[in-house]
Amino acid sequence: MNILEVNDLSKIFNLHILKNKKIEALKEISFTMKEGEIIGLTGKSGSGKSSLMKCIYRTYLASSGEIIYASQDGSIDMVKADDHRIIELRKTEINYCSQFLSVIPRVSAVDVVCENLFRIEKNKTRAREQAKEMLEQLGLPSDLWDAFPVTFSGGEQQRINVARAIIAGPRFLLIDEPTASLDARTKDIVIDMIVDLKRNGTSVLCISHDEYTLDRLVDRRIELQTGRITAVEMDGVEV
Amino acid sequence: MSRTDDNWLLRVRNLTKIYGEPNENTLNMTGPLFNSNICPETDAIVACADISFDLYPGEVLGIVGESGSGKSTVVRLLYFDMEKTAGSAFLKPYNSGLANILEESNQKKRFIRNHLMGMVYQNPRDGLNFRFSSGGNIAEKLIMAGNMNVGQIRGRASELLEKTEVPVQRMDDRPSSFSGGMQQRVQISKAIANNPPLLFLDEVTTGLDVSVQAKVLDLIRELQQDLGIAMIVVSHDLSVIRMLTDRTIVLKDGRIVESGLTDQILQDPQHEYSQLLVSSLL
Amino acid sequence: MVENKKYVNKYNFAFIDEATKREIRRKLLKAVAIPGYQVPYSSPEMPISRGWGTGGLHVTLSVIGKKDVFKIIDQGSDASVNACNLREFVHMMTDVKTTFDTSEATLIQTRHRVTEEELKENQIYIYQVPQPEPLRGVERYENKTRQMHGEADYAKMWVSIYESFIRHGDIMLYAGYPVKVNNRYIMAPSPIPKWDIPNLNQSKALHLFGAGREKRLYAVPPYTTVEPLEFEDVKFHTEDFTGLECFKTGYKKAYLDELYFDDGTRHFVINDSNFLDKLMEHSPLKQHSNKYIDKIEA
Numbered sequence: 001m002n003i004l005e006v007n008d009l010s011k012i013f014n015l016h017i018l019k020n021k022k023i024e025a026l027k028e029i030s031f032t033m034k035e036g037e038i039i040g041l042t043g044k045s046g047s048g049k050s051s052l053m054k055c056i057y058r059t060y061l062a063s064s065g066e067i068i069y070a071s072q073d074g075s076i077d078m079v080k081a082d083d084h085r086i087i088e089l090r091k092t093e094i095n096y097c098s099q100f101l102s103v104i105p106r107v108s109a110v111d112v113v114c115e116n117l118f119r120i121e122k123n124k125t126r127a128r129e130q131a132k133e134m135l136e137q138l139g140l141p142s143d144l145w146d147a148f149p150v151t152f153s154g155g156e157q158q159r160i161n162v163a164r165a166i167i168a169g170p171r172f173l174l175i176d177e178p179t180a181s182l183d184a185r186t187k188d189i190v191i192d193m194i195v196d197l198k199r200n201g202t203s204v205l206c207i208s209h210d211e212y213t214l215d216r217l218v219d220r221r222i223e224l225q226t227g228r229i230t231a232v233e234m235d236g237v238e239v
Numbered sequence: 240m241s242r243t244d245d246n247w248l249l250r251v252r253n254l255t256k257i258y259g260e261p262n263e264n265t266l267n268m269t270g271p272l273f274n275s276n277i278c279p280e281t282d283a284i285v286a287c288a289d290i291s292f293d294l295y296p297g298e299v300l301g302i303v304g305e306s307g308s309g310k311s312t313v314v315r316l317l318y319f320d321m322e323k324t325a326g327s328a329f330l331k332p333y334n335s336g337l338a339n340i341l342e343e344s345n346q347k348k349r350f351i352r353n354h355l356m357g358m359v360y361q362n363p364r365d366g367l368n369f370r371f372s373s374g375g376n377i378a379e380k381l382i383m384a385g386n387m388n389v390g391q392i393r394g395r396a397s398e399l400l401e402k403t404e405v406p407v408q409r410m411d412d413r414p415s416s417f418s419g420g421m422q423q424r425v426q427i428s429k430a431i432a433n434n435p436p437l438l439f440l441d442e443v444t445t446g447l448d449v450s451v452q453a454k455v456l457d458l459i460r461e462l463q464q465d466l467g468i469a470m471i472v473v474s475h476d477l478s479v480i481r482m483l484t485d486r487t488i489v490l491k492d493g494r495i496v497e498s499g500l501t502d503q504i505l506q507d508p509q510h511e512y513s514q515l516l517v518s519s520l521l
Numbered sequence: 522m523v524e525n526k527k528y529v530n531k532y533n534f535a536f537i538d539e540a541t542k543r544e545i546r547r548k549l550l551k552a553v554a555i556p557g558y559q560v561p562y563s564s565p566e567m568p569i570s571r572g573w574g575t576g577g578l579h580v581t582l583s584v585i586g587k588k589d590v591f592k593i594i595d596q597g598s599d600a601s602v603n604a605c606n607l608r609e610f611v612h613m614m615t616d617v618k619t620t621f622d623t624s625e626a627t628l629i630q631t632r633h634r635v636t637e638e639e640l641k642e643n644q645i646y647i648y649q650v651p652q653p654e655p656l657r658g659v660e661r662y663e664n665k666t667r668q669m670h671g672e673a674d675y676a677k678m679w680v681s682i683y684e685s686f687i688r689h690g691d692i693m694l695y696a697g698y699p700v701k702v703n704n705r706y707i708m709a710p711s712p713i714p715k716w717d718i719p720n721l722n723q724s725k726a727l728h729l730f731g732a733g734r735e736k737r738l739y740a741v742p743p744y745t746t747v748e749p750l751e752f753e754d755v756k757f758h759t760e761d762f763t764g765l766e767c768f769k770t771g772y773k774k775a776y777l778d779e780l781y782f783d784d785g786t787r788h789f790v791i792n793d794s795n796f797l798d799k800l801m802e803h804s805p806l807k808q809h810s811n812k813y814i815d816k817i818e819a
Contacts, residue, residue, distance in 0.1 A: 016511035017518055058500055060507040083500055084295055087485050104482055106457055118464065346672045368677075375684045382683070383676040388753040389686060411687050 002070060003172060003203045004033040004056070009065035009079075011048075011055055011227075025051040026227045029065070038194070038204040040218035048227040049207045050099070053174050055079075056205070057096040058086045069094070072171070091119055097165030099176040099207075101149060101157040108146045109135065109160050116168040134163045137193075139186055154181040162190050166197055173197065173204045179213045191216050247293040247331065248469050249317075249437060254290040254326035254341075256312050259283035261324075269492065271512060276309070276492040286312040287493040290326070296436065297467040301484035301501060303474060303516065309493040310473045311361075314439040316341070317471075318358045319348045330355060332436060353383040357430030357468075361442035363422035366429065367414050373400070373425040374410035380432040399428035403458055420451035424458065431462065438462075441473045456482055477520045481505055489513045535582040536614040541565050545583040545738070549729060552740035557702030558670070559653050564736040574607060575733025577630045577649035581611060584645060584729070585628055590618045592626035597634040597776070597792035604632070621795050624806070633696065635717035637775050637796040639809045640726035642743060648711040650732035653739065655699040655709040675707050679750065686755050698757065701748050702741055710747075716759045716776040719811035721747040759813040767791045770800045774808065774817050 009029040015021045026048045033039055041049045054060040056067055058078055067078040071089060078086070090096075095116065103112050113131040114124075121127040132145055138159040144152065149160050158181050165175055178194065179187040187210075194204060194217060208214050214221065220233040257265065265278040269285045276285045287309035294300050302310045316323050319341075327339040332355055340351055352358075360366040367376050377396040386392055397407045403424040405417075414422045423443055430438055440459065444452040460483060463470060472483050480487055480501060487504045489497040489512065497510040508514045533539065541563060548562040567575045585591065593608045595601040599621040607630065612619050620626050623638040630647040640646055656666040659677040669675065678699065685693045696712035700721065710718060711730060721728060721741055728741040741747055749757035766773045768780075768788040775796060777789040791797040799806045808814070 013507070014509075015514065017514050054506070059502045061499070061503060061509065083486050083498070084293070084298070086500060087295075087298070104460065106453060345668075346674075349672065349674060368680075371680055371684055372687065374687065375680045378683050379676050379680045382679045383674075387679075389683060389755045392683065393687075 001035045002032045003035040003037075004070070004205075005066075005068040006031050006052075006056070007066045007068070009052075009055060009067060010063050011051055011060055012063045024227055025060075026055065026062075029227075029229055031222055031229060031232060033203060033205065035070070035203055036198060036201055037220070038198055038206060038218045040214045040221040041205060041207045041224065042209070042214065042221050043224035043230075046226075047224040049224055050176060051227075052224065053096070053176060053205065053207060057090075057094065057174055059096070069172070091116075093171040095165050095168070095170035095173050097161055097173070097175040097178065099180070101152075101161040103149055103160075105150060106148055109140070109149050109152075110145045112149055112160055113163045113167055115164060116170075120168060131163065131167060134167055134193075135159065138163055138189060155183070155186075158182055159186065159190075162193070166193055169197060169200060170202060173202055173206075175204060176207045177209070178206060179208065179210055187213065188216075246295060247336075248296045248298075249294040249331070250329040250336065251293075251313075251317070252291045252327045253288075254313065254316060254328065255288045255324045256286040256309075256316055256321065257283050257288070257324045258286060261285070270494045271491040271496050274492065276307070285309075285493045287316075287490070290490075290495060292488060292495075292498065294437070294469055294471065296331075297463075297469055298486065299463060299470045299472060299484045301472045301474065301480040301487040302490060303477060303480055303487060304490035305475060305516075308490040310475070310490055311441050312493075313490075314358070314441050314471055314473055318356060318439055319352060320358075330437070349383070353380060354433055355435050355437060357432075357435045357438040359423070359426045359430050359438070359440045359443045361445050363414060363419070363426050366426040367422065369413060369415045371413070372411045373405065373414050373417070373428075376414065376425060377429050377432050380429050384433045395432065396428070399432060400425070402462075403428045404454075418451070419447050420455060423447065423455050427455075427458065427462070431466070431468065434466070436469060438468045438470045439473070440470060442475070443472075444476070444479060445474070459483060477505065477517065489516065532614060534587075534615060535585050535611075536567075537565060537579070537582050542583045545579055548738050549580065549583070549740065552729070552738045553727070553742050555706075556741055556745050557706030557708040557739060559737040559739045561736055562738050564733050567733070568610070569607075571734040572651065574603060574630075574632060574649040576731030576735075576738070577632070577647050577733075578607060578611075578731075579733060580647045580729045580731040580738065581628060581630050582614065584647075585611070585615055585617060587615070587617060589615075589628045590620050590626050591615075591628050591630075592620050592623065592795075593630040594634060594636070594794070595632040597636075597778075598794045600794060621798070623795050633712045633714075634776075634793065635713055635720050635809075637791070637793040637808055638799075639807045640720075640724055642725045644726040646724075646726050646728045648713075648728065648730045650709065650711040650730045650737070651734070652697075653709055653730065653732040653735050653737040655697075655707050670706060673705065678707055682750055682752070682755075686752075692751070692755065692757065699750050701750060703745050704748075707750070708739060708741075708747075714760055714776055715749075715757070716813075718747075718749050718757070719759065719813055720809040722811070723747075762789070762817075765789045767797070767800075769797065772800055772819075774814055774819055 007030050011026040013023040043049050055062045062079045068075050069078050110128050110131045114127045117127045140159050149157055162178050178190055223231040260281050261283040262281050264280055265283050266288055268279055269276050290313055304310050315321050317328055323341045328341050329336045330340050333351055374396045378392045381392050400407050405421055405424045414425050444455050474480055484501045487501045488495050491512045497513045508517045544563055548560045552560045591611055593604045595604040608619050623636045628645050632649045654666055659681050660666050682692055696714055697709055698715050698718050699707050700710050702708045723744055725743055727743050730739045751757040762777050767790050775791045778792045780788045780790055
């Protein structure tokens with residue numbers, strides 16, 4: 001079963017305040033993704049990988065085309081769906097982990113990680129225990145757990161970011177550069193965690209520049225260049 | 240959240256408030272296209288017009304816009320502080336959402352206000368009676384909901400003050416002797432005293448010190464998470480909107496120019512005015 | 522009284538002209554129909570200043586008939602200046618019989634007391650009211666208070682009682698303790714002491730209130746429920762005279778006045794002068810009964 005079908009998607013930014021300047025970020029994007037698959041999005045900076053991910057997550061409104069997501073109760077076009085439906089999916093099925101940690105200020109690292117977990121695990125103490133366990137695995141020093149992540153280093157923030165994205169075991173995970181700025185050991189741990197998710201049925205769309213991560217993690221790759229798909233790998237063969 | 244479209248908590252349709260004497264062209268000749276909310280023919284002022292949205296249980300909706308865009312008017316109409324010119328609003332827990340609450344009698348409106356809504360104003364003087372103690376202000380809401388037991392009233396008031404981090408020993412002091420941030424906390428305690436499913440927050444952090452602002456925002460977020468109250472947050476401050484809300488409506492000259500998920504409004508604003516607003520974010 | 526004839530020739534019976542009386546009576550009927558509701562009325566000019574009992578006088582003169590027996594008290598006394606002058610005036614204008622005897626009177630005008638003797642079905646009890654608006658202390662605008670009454674929006678009043686309790690450990694309201702009439706309107710009972718408040722409840726007499734300066738009439742019809750405002754756990758109570766008694770009679774179950782004699786000693790005496798007289802004469806009398814008085818040991 002396909003969890004995601006992207007058909008002829010395009011995204012044009014119309015910048016009114018710059019005299020209606022138009023920027024074409026994505027052109028004629030079409031691909032499908034099977035349930036339980038991990039797809040790596042590759043391409044140079046500015047090729048449109050993040051824009052594509054944000055369109056799927058609805059942070060960007062696609063200009064044309066459709067993004068059919070097979071949710072647990074039926075297919076839904078993420079381009080046109082009602083805001084409330086999207087909010088609900090974000091709370092229950094789809095998780096997006098951006099390249100940089102953006103958090104609510106003055107929330108402790110543990111609570112940042114728990115953000116999605118609190119929705120399913122009503123017992124806050126238990127949720128926090130789970131979060132601490134995960135941060136422990138990711139090698140975040142325990143004296144940072146109750147600190148505010150805003151002041152953390154890039155690598156520390158990244159660990160929190162990843163932990164937050166995967167702790168609640170989303171059905172569909174969009175993850176941008178999960179292993180950037182991590183040391184080799186932590187990188188492996190993160191990769192293992194994502195593979196674990198996949199084993200539990202999660203489908204993952206992952207942006208990465210890192211060959212090692214891509215090799216170990218993804219089932220196949222999709223390459224973008226200036227907003228177009230230039231190569232799709234199918235069953236290990238480039239098409 | 241259930242998956243049916245019928246799960247709304249508050250449904251607002253074509254909410255309109257016009258001051259002065261409008262004629263049939265007033266609505267057609269005002270709004271963002273004309274860059275004005277003053278009718279060129281009659282000088283009627285369109286504070287807001289054709290405001291429609293659904294709010295779901297536990298959802299936090301932001302309303303942004305510049306001063307005079309009609310943000311506060313929308314929540315004040317819904318909290319019955321002003322009379323609407325046209326439009327309707329339905330509240331699920333009241334009469335199964337079948338009655339237009341804006342057309343109910345004053346007595347019923349007050350019932351709705353006391354049991355189903357809470358309001359936190361920018362100016363604590365609008366929401367609190369400064370002649371009463373902070374506990375007395377909370378008591379007012381509880382008494383209006385039928386609690387006639389002083390012991391119980393004080394128990395609930397201290398519970399609320401504790402939750403909002405106001406020192407309980409100051410319960411019997413007048414809010415006039417409190418700092419701005421603390422006044423806001425008392426106002427919040429009062430607003431949520433009867434566990435309403437819906438809370439309006441009108442520029443609640445405007446005018447507070449940055450650190451106090453942060454604490455008030457944290458409190459609101461906590462309340463939202465712990466109690467699952469649906470909220471409408473009115474603010475001109477996009478950082479407040481970003482921190483608190485799931486969904487945002489952008490108002491200009493009394494009209495909705497854009498509505499969408501908050502991250503979408505902030506990262507991919509569609510309307511010219513929203514783009515200007517976002518680009519002005521410090 | 523020879524002079525009276527002169528006035529009879531010059532003035533209408535009971536001073537007020539018939540048209541105005543009719544207006545006041547109509548307003549009184551409305552007041553009786555809506556217990557506790559303040560009815561605006563004309564408040565015509567009287568030969569005494571507003572604020573000196575004109576409201577009570579308007580009511581008295583509008584309802585008085587030739588067969589009535591009239592009594593008037595001021596703070597419980599038949600003999601104080603205000604009572605004497607108004608009694609004189611009413612008598613001159615109507616020629617009705619006047620009395621000090623509470624049980625004999627059919628019409629009793631009062632300033633700030635209810636008689637200790639129980640009122641009967643054939644009696645009308647008329648109050649002079651300085652401030653008819655019980656909510657004035659919490660809301661200064663008349664348009665607001667009228668709306669509050671209209672919508673039974675009494676939260677502010679209740680909060681003020683709550684505030685009084687938390688500040689002082691007791692409800693610090695004395696004369697004119699606010700009451701709820703017929704479970705609907707909050708009413709100012711005129712500045713009668715708390716002692717008298719329970720005697721309004723289910724009273725056999727008709728109680729009429731006139732506020733001349735404020736131009737308002739209101740009423741408590743016979744057998745109407747009148748309850749002082751109180752919380753479930755913070756109760757209304759009457760003045761506490763525990764350990765005190767009337768120095769003339771040794772009586773304990775009446776509202777007492779404090780007296781200082783020339784030698785500096787302090788004594789207490791029954792405030793209601795007719796009641797005191799009857800006690801001293803051992804005349805038969807039936808006192809009001811309520812749960813507060815009944816608790817006091819004789």
